[in-house]
Amino acid sequence: MEKHDIEVSGSDQLEEPCQVVQPDKIDLDDPDAHLSEAEREKIDKQLLWKLDLKLIPWLSLLYLVSFLDRTNVGNAKLEGLLKDLHLTDGQYAAALTIFFVSYSVFEPVTNVLLKRLRPSIFIPVIMLIWGICMTTMGLTTNFSGFMAARWFLGLTEAGLFPGVGYFLSCWYKRSEFGVRMAIFFSAAAVAGSFGGLLAAAIAKMNGVGGKAGWAWIFILEGLVTIVIAVASFWMVQDFPDSATFLSEDDRKRVIRRLSQDKQSSAEHEEFKMSYFWARYKSTKAQLLSVPPYAVGCVLTIGIGVLADRTKKRGLCNIGVSLLGIAGFSMLIGAKSPEVRYAGTFLGAMGIYPCIANTISWASNNTEGVYKRGVTLGIIIGWGNLNGVVSSNIYRGRDAPNFFPGHGTVLGYLIVFLLGGSILQHVLLRIENGKRVRGERNSWVEGLDAKSIEMLGDKRPDFLYTL
Structure with a gap:
């Protein structure tokens, strides 16, 4: 089971790194052989800066857009999505979960397609399709249509994070890759920070063209995604051997430095079925992750x-x-694989329901559209930052037990999920008691009805959901 989908709604996991190409299979001519070490180091820094400016900003923008598109469903809920589509809370939870089902199921094949179609084709195409999916979410009129749109949104977004992770690993040394990936991933936090405010502003279009505000959130953000996808056909680069923004010498430098770092795939490589069969074990593992997700989905709806x-x-x-x-x-x-596999079921059942439930809990206890939007944005953005943690605690050298990763997640569950929920429940119960006993009535003394209403969840008669 992948770590990121258990922990938070937007975290992701990389595919396996590039395969090593033998030195005799690429041109290792050194264009800087006649230069001193200091001169070579200066050129290398300039090359790295050129790669950073050309690759990282645009790819980070794409991830920001993807996170806006996958998390704006919470903002749409605040604007009447459930009421207009006649959705129960269980159906809404199912719609949230089905995104991650298709997302995880289709991840194994994405990097094969990325390599075969080239990044400059694959990434814009999947983005174009998910932009269309996002737009159609604003045109749905019932549960079935909404579920279908969420399923295909997960399917098409599945290729971005692992695809970009694989893509960047074919440009940078292993010692340079982590910080670039962290910068790329930080776009999720940015999206969570202002997504609520953006949605609240778009929702002011309620009634325009006969569409509700929640529908315009999907439609406009979907159209923006489509525009960025079209621009990406020119902005997204291919692998180093065919990158048009590099000179011939720079292409040799990139390939050479990766070869020295024991990496490859910087040059073009034909797809062969043998590579797919070499992924059989990881694909089987992905398929084995489906049942725990399904059980987690059922419990999420039940909770x-x-x-x-x-x-x-x-x-x-x-x-x-x-x-x-x-x-x-x-x-x-546990030592037995069967017992550990059973543990993945309980792990999914212990985390998935809490995602939707915690978001609902925060929403229930926050009055005011803008305040609620900002609050949810902070919660989702903060939650997504845990992907930075998960990408570093599940290391290949810890296989097959992954004690550091499992231990960290267990600590999170005990301290933050269990302990935090107990603390929050107790504090809210105490506060509710004070409000019931009239100990907060002084907050509204001298205020008129309008001013009292503007207090939102700070009104003395507002009782928190426990």
């Missing part, structure tokens, strides 16, 4: 229904977190 009926979202988080703790304890302590 959504239960939390709505009982109004005890914190207690629901506490309950399912115990499942996650048990699951990751099994992953750490």
Whole structure:
């Protein structure tokens, strides 16, 4: 099971690194052989700066757009999505989850397509299609159409993060790759920071063209994605051996420095079925990850229904977190593959329901469209930052036990999910008690009805959802 989809809604995982090309298979002519070490170092720094400016900013923009497109469904919910499409909370939870099902299922084949079609074709094409999917989400009128749009959105977005990760690994040394990937990934936090405000502004178009505000969020952001996708046909580069922005000498420099770093795929390589079969084990692992996701999906819907009926979202988080703790304890302590696989089910069941439930909990306890939008943006953006953690704690050298990774997630579950939910529940219960007893009535003394209404969740008569 992939770590990122268990931990947060927008985290991702890279495909395996480029295969090593033997030195005699590429042109290793050194255009700087006659230069001193200091001169060579200066040229190398200039080359690296040129690569950074040409590759990183645009790719980061693409990831920012992808995160806006996958998380704006929460903003649309605030603008009446559920009411207009007649969705239950369980159906909404299912629509959130189905994105990650298609996203994870189709990840294994994306880098094969990236290599075969070239980045300058593959990335803009999938972006164009997901922009269309996003736009159609604003045209849906029922649950079935909405689910279909979310499924295809996950399918088409599946290629971006692993594709870009693979792509960048074919341009940079391993010692240079991490910081570039971190910069690229940080676009998710940026998207979470202002996505709510952007959606709130777009929602002011409510009624324009007979469309609701939530529909315009999908339509306009989808159209922006399409425009950026078209521009990407010119802005996204190919692999170093055919990059048009590099001189012939610079292409040799890039290929040479990667070869010295024991990397390759900087040059063109024909696709062969033998490469696909060499991925059989990882593909099988991806398929084995589907059942835990499915079980997690079912429980997510069940918890959504239960939390709505009982109004005890914190207690629901506490309950399912115990499942996650048990699951990751099994992953750490068990020796049997069967027991560990069972642990992945409990791990998914302990984390997936908490994502939608926590977002709902925060939404329930925040009054005011803008405040709620900003709050959710911060929560989602902060959650996505955990992808930086997960990309560093699950290391290849720790296979097959991955104790550092599983241990870190277990610590998160105990301290933040279980402990944080207990703390939040207790504090909210105490605050509700003070409001019921009238200890907060002084907040509204001397205020008129309008001013009291503007206090939002700071009104003394506002009781928090526990």
